[in-house]
Amino acid sequence: MGEAVSLYKNVWEKGHFVDTLSIVAGLHGDHLNGLHLVSLLSRFLQDVEDGRLPGFRIAGKIQLFPMVNIQAVMEGERLWSFDNLDLDLAFPGSSCGELADRLCNVLYKHTADSNYALLLDASEKRCVSIPHIQLLQPDRSLRRAARYLAGEIPGGGPDRFPGLGIVRELQPTPAFQLRLYNQWIENNVCALVLAGGRSAGIDPETNGALLANVVNFMLAVGVLAHATRKAEKGEARFYSLENERRVSASHPGLFLPEARVGESLRQGRKLGELRDIYSGETLEELFAPQDGLLLTLRDYPLVYQNETVATLLVEKERRWYWPFS
Amino acid sequence: MRTRSVVAYKGPSGASVEIVKQTFSSARPKPARRVSFLAGLHGDELEGVYLCFLLVQYLRRLKETEPGAFLGEVNVYPAVNPQALCHGSRLWPFFSVDMNRLMGEPAGNSLPAGACRELLADLKGCSDLAVDLHSSNQHLAELPQIRIVKDFEKKLLPLALQCNVDVIWVHPMAGVFESTLGYNLNRAKVPTLVMELGICLRIHRDFCSQILDGAIHLLHHAGVLNSSRRPRGEIKMPLVLKADQVGLVQAKRAGLFAGRVKLGDRVGKGDKIGDVVDPVRGETLEEVVSPFKGTIFTLRELPLIYEGAPLVRVALDGPDER
Structure with a gap:
């Protein structure tokens, strides 16, 4: 009906022959944590450009895409509703296709030549998870980049989140090649996914802390500089698929959690229980199958039979990377 | 059974x-x-x-x-x-x-x-x-x-x-x-x-x-x-049909598509397929004509369209009809 569909980006740039970092949020309309983190980054970078943060200066090109799936965000939905389309399964898109294809293609073209890229993603639907980094088949440079994004979250700690030191290796699936992140990797962009939190919600305290991690990352890759401060490598723990243990519900019903994400669990620790909706009877108690870190926990209480309610990271082949400089 | x-x-x-x-x-x-x-x-x-x-x-x-x-x-x-x-x-x-x-x-x-x-x-x-x-x-x-x-x-x-x-x-x-x-x-x-x-x-x-x-x-x-x-x-x-025998007509403008053809219809080059209209201003934004000769085998049914929306696919009579 004549309303424009626009894709906005905020850009800070110093010089022409510089490295570029692209940060993308809001591929799904319910990934609100990413939107919030980008808004914090925008304010920070504008303060840098305006000289309100002494010592910092823009040293490269930084472009932030706060809200890609505008239609879904406006509707409060996850997907691009006009086509029932998961926008993160539509890359690289097409310059001559339908609107969603064109939007994906524009975003891809604006970011595919970047040296570095960050995709801000939420947890799995109806779950909450600790903030963590995701990588696809990481080589040395990706691992190195992850260590600069990793680091303790001030105000986190054992009672809250264990820090952004968790790095999961993603598992490629047939549909994975249609994701923006995979397109970046295929285009040799040093790209990482920053995931976590819960969908359809914002955690301002954690986002405020994550801002420091992203600033450290920007210092490390050289798009941001500081007169005295240098980027610091954080401690990262790399987990492959073999290190993940999913706990599923044998019964359907109401899931009442007892454990909290980020908690280091001992084998046998109760994760929660399933209750029958009609009788209130306990159908099943769910326990940690072995020692591990609780990465993801069901946040929405209604559960289908065989659904995953928790994911643990276990230390089967734990590899530590210390912050050697 | x-x-x-x-x-x-x-x-x-x-x-x-x-x-x-x-x-x-x-x-x-x-x-x-x-x-x-x-x-x-x-x-x-x-x-x-x-x-x-x-x-x-x-x-x-x-x-x-x-x-x-x-x-x-x-x-x-x-x-x-x-x-x-x-x-x-x-x-x-x-x-x-x-x-x-x-x-x-x-x-x-x-x-x-x-x-x-x-x-x-x-x-x-x-x-x-x-x-x-x-x-x-x-x-x-x-x-x-x-x-x-x-x-x-x-x-x-x-x-x-x-x-x-x-x-x-x-x-x-x-x-x-x-x-x-x-x-x-x-x-x-x-x-x-x-x-x-x-x-x-x-x-x-x-x-x-x-x-x-x-x-x-x-x-x-x-x-x-x-x-x-x-x-x-x-x-x-x-x-x-091979890939090069399918002609796609897309909308150049967003609006409402009012079609004039049916599935299975034969069209020639220049035949009118429909109009894209702006219902708010009462204007016709685009008269959609076929650039192809052939048979319509896909037809737009939902009138709401954005730029680039497919309107018809035509099975071309031959490779020269593109």
Whole structure:
């Protein structure tokens, strides 16, 4: 009906022959944590450009895409509703296709030549998870980049989140090649996914802390500089698929959690229980199958039979990377 | 007819959800061939579901009256995304996922991925040939057609010619197909025809009747049925199109599309297809004319359009018509 569909980006740039970092949020309309983190980054970078943060200066090109799936965000939905389309399964898109294809293609073209890229993603639907980094088949440079994004979250700690030191290796699936992140990797962009939190919600305290991690990352890759401060490598723990243990519900019903994400669990620790909706009877108690870190926990209480309610990271082949400089 | 549940799980209320398979077994100890029909991967695509009804009805009567006609085995999966079907939605509700983008995923990833894996395994285990029935989405209507990925053309084209469709479209491989049921079955060496007809949320009885004839013909051609009361009518000789024989007309402007043509119409270069109008200002934004000569086999049904929206696809009369 004549309303424009626009894709906005905020850009800070110093010089022409510089490295570029692209940060993308809001591929799904319910990934609100990413939107919030980008808004914090925008304010920070504008303060840098305006000289309100002494010592910092823009040293490269930084472009932030706060809200890609505008239609879904406006509707409060996850997907691009006009086509029932998961926008993160539509890359690289097409310059001559339908609107969603064109939007994906524009975003891809604006970011595919970047040296570095960050995709801000939420947890799995109806779950909450600790903030963590995701990588696809990481080589040395990706691992190195992850260590600069990793680091303790001030105000986190054992009672809250264990820090952004968790790095999961993603598992490629047939549909994975249609994701923006995979397109970046295929285009040799040093790209990482920053995931976590819960969908359809914002955690301002954690986002405020994550801002420091992203600033450290920007210092490390050289798009941001500081007169005295240098980027610091954080401690990262790399987990492959073999290190993940999913706990599923044998019964359907109401899931009442007892454990909290980020908690280091001992084998046998109760994760929660399933209750029958009609009788209130306990159908099943769910326990940690072995020692591990609780990465993801069901946040929405209604559960289908065989659904995953928790994911643990276990230390089967734990590899530590210390912050050697 | 034997009814089996191939995937079953319970919802939060405890109600059971099942994917059901109807099997018409062979009169022989060892079936000559096993053919499977499935519908409803997208829950709003009802043409295939109705077609399964027609097929089950036909096969039941045949089983009662002429059981010896079953030389092979026929499996019918009328609703493989039952919750989406009840909801009338393309996606599996609650999870908001497209089942036809989950095929080939590891089972542990989610309940829908696990269900897809079980369904795929069951189909592989009981099919020498499969037909995956689809309608178009809510935007477009399609003449009955079979779409074939180029890599599988040699094996599938002779089978597709038996199905009484109007069009067979042989198109190049694209990444999006790798997570579909049809592609995964073909990769697993189960020849699978992916059929599109009509539009979602509606039933076009003529199309369904046409494809029922095609399904019965295919079953006889494949040696699964040998009925004395086989329909003797001629089946259609479809237009077989390569990628460069399909012309796409897209909207240059956003607005409301008011079409002037019907599915199956012949158009020439310069013929008017419709108008794109601005209802707020009362202006005609674009007079859409065909740049091609040929037959319309896809037509825009949802009038709301953005720039780039497909309006018609034309089966070109020849390579020079582009």
